[in-house]
Amino acid sequence: MDKSHPKNTPQRQNWRSMLKARPVRNTAATTRENDENQLCVVVKTQKPRYMFPPISWFVPYNPQREVILDGVGKQLWLWCDGQRDVEEIIDLFKDKYQLSFHEAKTGVTDYFKKLVQRGVLAVVMDKD
Template sequence: MAKRKVTAQEPDQSWQKMLLARPVRNAAAKVSACSDGCLRIAIPNLRPWYLFPPISWMVRPAASKSLVLEGLGAEVWDLCDGRRTVEEVTDCFAARHSLSFHESRVSITGYLRLLVQRGALAMVEEA
C-alpha cells in the first residue's frame, strides 16, 4: 500500500479554511437563560429511521437534547452570530481574556468542534 506524501503547505491551508469559516447557530435550537447566568440550548432530535409503527408505539425517543453552557461557553455562543469568522471569534476571546491568539485558537476550535458535533452550530465556508 503506497503512502501519501504530506507536504508542509497542507496543514496551513486547512487551518486557513477553518479560520475563515463562519459558525452559524442551529435555527431550530431554542435558547433560554438560566437564573445562574448559564444558557440552556434545546436541540430537536430527528426521529431515527428504524422507529416506525409498531416499534414507535413502544419506544419513545426524546424530542430534543439539551446543552447547558456556563460562563465561557455562553460567551463563545454569543460571539457565534453568523457574521463573525472563527478567526474573529478567536481574536475577541483572546482580547477579553488576555490570551495569545494561539492559546485562544486551541480552546475555541475545540469548543466549536464540540458544539458542531452536538448539533448546536454549523460551519459555513466562504465560497
C-alpha cells in the first residue's frame, strides 16, 4: 500500500473546498469598457490611517483603484456571477481555450488570487 498519496490529506481537502468556493464580484466596483475589448474595474479604496499631515502633503492618495482586465480577464469577470463555483469556471475556461483541467486551474486560480488582492473579487466558501 502506497502511503505517499493518501486520499484525504489536508492539502487535497483544501483544494476541494477551494474548487467549490464561489467567486463574487465586488458590488461596490463599477465597470466600463474601452475600445480595445478591455474592461476597466474601478474599486474605491479606504484612506490609510497614516495619511494625515504632514505625510498627506507629500504622499498622494487616490480614493479609487482602476484594474484593467484584458479579453481573457473580462471573460473570467463575467463568469464570476456568484452562482458558479471555481470548478465550473475552470471547466468553462478549459473548454473555451482548449486547455487541460490542470492548466486551466493554475491560470484561473492565479488570476483570481490577484483580483482578490486588488479588491475586485471576493471568494465565498460554503460552510460544509
